[in-house]
Amino acid sequence: MKLGRVELPLPEFADMPRLGVAAFRNRIVFHLVFVALALATLALAVALLNEERQRNAQRYEQTFAKSLAEVVAQLRHPSGQLALMNPEPAQVDAGWVAPLVLPFAAIDFDDATKAQRAVDMAGCARQYPGGASLCAAVGSNAYAGGFVYLVAGLDAPPLVSRERGALDLAEVHRVRISLRQGDTEQHWLAPVEMLDGQRGQLAGFTVDAADATTLPRRARPQRDFRGWVWREGPCLAEEKAAEPCARRTTVSVRLPVQAFREALFRPGGPQWPPSDLSRTGLRLALLGPGGATLFDSAAPGAQPPLTLARLAAALSPGETLTITRGSHVVALLQGAEQAGAPPSPWLTALIQHLPAPDAPRTLSEHDSVTTPAGRFDVTLTGDLQGLDRSLSASAARLAWPVGAMLASIALAWLIIEVGLIRRVAKLTKRAAALSHRMQAPQRFELGTLDVADLRGRDELGILAGVLADLLQHARDSLRREQLRAEREHDQWHAVGHEIMSPLQSLMLLHAGDADPSRRYVQRMQQAVKVLYGQASPSEALAAATLAAGRLDLDAFLRQVAGNAAYAGIAGVHYTPAAEPVWVQADEYPLEDAITHVLTNAGRYRAPGTPITLALRRDGDLAAVDIHNQGLQIAEDQLARIFDYGVSDAAPGDGQRRGQGLFVAKTYLAKMGGRITARNVAGGVVFEIGLRSA
Numbered sequence: 001m002k003l004g005r006v007e008l009p010l011p012e013f014a015d016m017p018r019l020g021v022a023a024f025r026n027r028i029v030f031h032l033v034f035v036a037l038a039l040a041t042l043a044l045a046v047a048l049l050n051e052e053r054q055r056n057a058q059r060y061e062q063t064f065a066k067s068l069a070e071v072v073a074q075l076r077h078p079s080g081q082l083a084l085m086n087p088e089p090a091q092v093d094a095g096w097v098a099p100l101v102l103p104f105a106a107i108d109f110d111d112a113t114k115a116q117r118a119v120d121m122a123g124c125a126r127q128y129p130g131g132a133s134l135c136a137a138v139g140s141n142a143y144a145g146g147f148v149y150l151v152a153g154l155d156a157p158p159l160v161s162r163e164r165g166a167l168d169l170a171e172v173h174r175v176r177i178s179l180r181q182g183d184t185e186q187h188w189l190a191p192v193e194m195l196d197g198q199r200g201q202l203a204g205f206t207v208d209a210a211d212a213t214t215l216p217r218r219a220r221p222q223r224d225f226r227g228w229v230w231r232e233g234p235c236l237a238e239e240k241a242a243e244p245c246a247r248r249t250t251v252s253v254r255l256p257v258q259a260f261r262e263a264l265f266r267p268g269g270p271q272w273p274p275s276d277l278s279r280t281g282l283r284l285a286l287l288g289p290g291g292a293t294l295f296d297s298a299a300p301g302a303q304p305p306l307t308l309a310r311l312a313a314a315l316s317p318g319e320t321l322t323i324t325r326g327s328h329v330v331a332l333l334q335g336a337e338q339a340g341a342p343p344s345p346w347l348t349a350l351i352q353h354l355p356a357p358d359a360p361r362t363l364s365e366h367d368s369v370t371t372p373a374g375r376f377d378v379t380l381t382g383d384l385q386g387l388d389r390s391l392s393a394s395a396a397r398l399a400w401p402v403g404a405m406l407a408s409i410a411l412a413w414l415i416i417e418v419g420l421i422r423r424v425a426k427l428t429k430r431a432a433a434l435s436h437r438m439q440a441p442q443r444f445e446l447g448t449l450d451v452a453d454l455r456g457r458d459e460l461g462i463l464a465g466v467l468a469d470l471l472q473h474a475r476d477s478l479r480r481e482q483l484r485a486e487r488e489h490d491q492w493h494a495v496g497h498e499i500m501s502p503l504q505s506l507m508l509l510h511a512g513d514a515d516p517s518r519r520y521v522q523r524m525q526q527a528v529k530v531l532y533g534q535a536s537p538s539e540a541l542a543a544a545t546l547a548a549g550r551l552d553l554d555a556f557l558r559q560v561a562g563n564a565a566y567a568g569i570a571g572v573h574y575t576p577a578a579e580p581v582w583v584q585a586d587e588y589p590l591e592d593a594i595t596h597v598l599t600n601a602g603r604y605r606a607p608g609t610p611i612t613l614a615l616r617r618d619g620d621l622a623a624v625d626i627h628n629q630g631l632q633i634a635e636d637q638l639a640r641i642f643d644y645g646v647s648d649a650a651p652g653d654g655q656r657r658g659q660g661l662f663v664a665k666t667y668l669a670k671m672g673g674r675i676t677a678r679n680v681a682g683g684v685v686f687e688i689g690l691r692s693a
Contacts, residue, residue, distance in 0.1 A: 027421055034413045038406055045402045050354045053391055057384055060316070061363065068365040068380040071314060071321065075378065078103045079123025081371040083306045084323070085140070087330045088278050095298035096180060096281030097136045099148050100124050100305065101273045103372055105141035107149040109252040112230040116250060119151050127303040131155060134297050135305075136282045138260070140372040142272030146260030147224075150177065150253040150284055154295045155236055158244035159229065160288070161200060162191035167215040171289040175202055175227065175251060178210050180281040181259055188255070189215070190227050202227025202253060213291075224256035251286065312336060317390045318383040325376050347399070348392040361385075423460050431467070520566065522588065546586040546670045550693045553581040553622050557613055560594055567595055569602045574613040581615060583622050583690040589667040590690075594624070596660035597675070597686050601628035604684070621673075621689040629683040638677050664688075 074080045081103035090098035102122050108114040119125050125133040132154040138147070159173040166172070175190040189207045194200035204225030205215050228251075235245035257280075264270040274280075286295040308323065308331040315321055315335030323331040363382040368375055454464040554577040561574035601611050605628035614625040633641065640646050642665040647658030661675075668675050673690040 027425060030416070030421060031413075034409060038409050041402065041405050041409065046350075046354070049351065049391070049395055052395075053351060053354060053388070056391060060382065060384070064363045064380070064382055065365050067314075067316070067319070068367060068378070071311060071380065072367045072369060072378055074311070074314075075369045075376070077123075078121040079306050081369070082122050082124055083308045083311075084330065084369060084371055084376050085373045086278075087308055087323075089307075091279045092180070092281035096283055097126065097134065097297050098278055098280060099136040099138050099282060101277070101373070102137045102139055102149075104139070105372075106139035106145075106147070107137070107151065107252075107254075109149055109151070109226065109254045110228060112228070112232065112250050112252065115151050115252045116153065119153075124305050125151075125153070126297070126305065128295075128297075128299055129301045132295050134284060134295075136284075136297075138273060138277065140273075142264055142270040146257050146262075146264055148179075148255045148257055148260070148282065150251070150255060150282065152251040152284060152286070152295060152297075154249055154251075154286065155246050156231070156249040156286065156294050157246045158197075159192045159194060159200065159231070159249075161194035164193070166191075167217065167219070168213070169215065170213045170291070173289070173294075174287050175253070176210065176283075176285045176287055177204070177253065177255060178283040179255070179257065180283075181257075181276065182279070185210075187212070188222070188225060190225070190253070192229055194229075198231050200229040202229060202251070204253075204255075222256065225254070227251070227253040251284075253284075255282075308333065316382070318385055320381045322379040322381070323376055324379075325374055330376060347395050348388055351388045351392055351395075419458075420460060423454050423464075427454055427460070427464055427467075434471075517566075520563075546589050546667065548584045548586050548671050550582050551585045551587055551590070553583045553585070553624070553690065554615060555580065556585075556587065556590070557594075557615060557624065560591060560598075561613055564595075564598060567599070569595075569598045569611070571610040572598060572613065573610050574615075577615050581617075581622050582693040584693045585671050585673070585690055586667075590671065593664035593667045593675075594626070594688070596664045597626050597688070600660055601626055601684070601686070604628065605630040606683075618689060620692055622692055624688040624690075626686040626688070627680070627683060631684075632679040633677060633684055635679075638679070641677060642675065 075084055082100060085101045085103060092098050102118075102124065104118070104122070107118045119133075119135040122135070122137070124135040124137045126135070127133050132152070134150065134152045137149050139145075139149070156173075160171065162169060162172045162174075169189065169191050173192040175188075175192070177188040177190065179186040179188075187207050187210045188204045189212060190202035190204045192200050193203060202225075203221035204227060205219050205221055207215070230250045230252075231247045232250065233248040235247060237245045259276075260274055263272065263274045282297070284295075284297045285293060288294050311321060311331075312333040312335065315333060317335045319335040321331070321333040322329065323333075361384050365380050367378050369378060370376075455461050455468075557574050558576055561572045564570070564572035598611060605611060609629040612625075612627045614627070616623050616625070637646075642661045643658075644662040645658040646662075665675050668688060668690075671690065673688065675686060675688050677684060677686050679685075
């Protein structure tokens, strides 16, 4: 066996076989764990998304009919009926107010409470900044007359009344009303004539210009123009005791419109409401002394009454509200998408590929609303796709935490992969390459383990450094052992040379074949030849070559027993066999092996007791039992006593090195035999087995 040293780098070897899957099992498990963790995170997010989708669908199905009921209830209210009866948007210029069709026949304009209650119920008032309001409307009954009702509410100081017969109105409070129909305009000026401190009437005079402040001579109020002013409620100032003070003021006017009256008497029956109602504009202003304006309907910032378009705010995304009157579609409203982040296309596609909810994809509910203008059919349809888009928009905001979790998993994987797993893989490959070189059948080579790039202060760096240091220590120890073996080889070479010369002289002195000493001289020469030139006895015995032949074991044992006394072993008894027993063996090594066993038995037998040899058949083997009486061998030593160097002799005893039984075992193994030891009552038996020839 040759010991060598390799200084080549070892991370990769061209002749090293590829490592199997088992070498990377932990790394594969590590990657699979992180993949499973990422998949579990995604699966959890998808499961929650699907659960939310199912819950939304069930909740939507349960509340869908209720949603229609709420819309219909709102439409059945007078304010909702007002929206149904006025579906078309006003087609007048800015600053003008188009009159609406009321859900009841007329407004009781002569009573402030009833007029205000009618306005509040119908919801026809336009709301202005500062708390002012104005309702411009016509009754739903054609036979109530062609009148427009104007009801305004505002905060006003005490009103300056017109003296009867006065024509100059610049210093009194007055109401100015303008009516536009197509290209024509009409104007009325109605000065306030207070009957007492809280109530007054308005007499309407037709004027040519909207900015007129003086009445013409002999002007007479229009007969069908009626108006009232009421100042009600507590003082609006903080000091309530102060008089006069501002109070809530209501202005109620019934305005006759000639064009509307003509529509009542057209051939074929009255046409009501008039076809040009949405194109009719009105303007009302309350003017004070000195040209002060207390209220003007043309003021910016007014909020119109309820319209059908505002019902769309009550619809969910994907819902459609259809209002029809007969075959005519009055309104088609759709729920708007929720404000905020728009729905994500890929999330929407993912949601739509999830298991379908139990609710039907399309829901539909029907109802009707009866108004003075007729019956309106209301149909609400809903599509779950709108819910999916809403869920996608809300899920898009929650996608960031999921993405952060996945990013954290990826970052943890990257840190462990780069900082630990890849370094472990490098160390594994380099260690495997080193192991492959060490196990090469041609020669034994102990190379270096390059871990310069793996050393560090962490656990792996310390481990790699320790392995490299241990390998360096083993290489240094191997080198020292190599030098010791070389010195021992030289020593055995010299000893063998010095012993061979005297043995040659002894052979000449005992040249006769009948001389008993000649046999032992020949055995000594054989032993020296075996050991000659070898590095150690164990290596010499292992390398020895024996020439096994046919041997009569019975005759051989008679000779060994007879010559035992010459070897210093007295009292060896052998019972001859009835016939020759032929075995495969080399005579001299076999005699050495048996002599070593006899020497060992003689050393440990009880004084004065014999050593017996017995020959028997054991299947295809011939067995020799060598029995001595005396101390038994410890059970844990029965197998170890045949190892080289195992002995109970004191250190420094040159004759007892634990070599005899090792020689016997080695020689017998080379001849195809075996040797074992067992304890028996009062002693020990060594059993030698040889192959039959």
